[in-house]
Amino acid sequence: MDDDQRIPGVNTMAIAALVLAVLLPPFGIIMGHIAWAQIKRTGEGGRWLALTALVVGYTLLACLCGVPIVILGF
Numbered sequence: 001m002d003d004d005q006r007i008p009g010v011n012t013m014a015i016a017a018l019v020l021a022v023l024l025p026p027f028g029i030i031m032g033h034i035a036w037a038q039i040k041r042t043g044e045g046g047r048w049l050a051l052t053a054l055v056v057g058y059t060l061l062a063c064l065c066g067v068p069i070v071i072l073g074f
Helices: 012-023 023-042 047-070
Strands: none
Touching: 012 023, 012 047, 023 047
């Protein structure tokens, strides 16, 4: 099969972004944005993975930063 006729697969950066969004939200957010740009540029699959990584990453980051602020009363 020629390189021109390949079927685009799932973006690897989107998969890594989702994993990192759960483990280390700031890095997952950064990688999710990079994956989103790559997917738009190359047409690869994984748009939902990148979007999920962004949503999970921002949600966890807000919880990890917001809960201590509310508890400590700042």
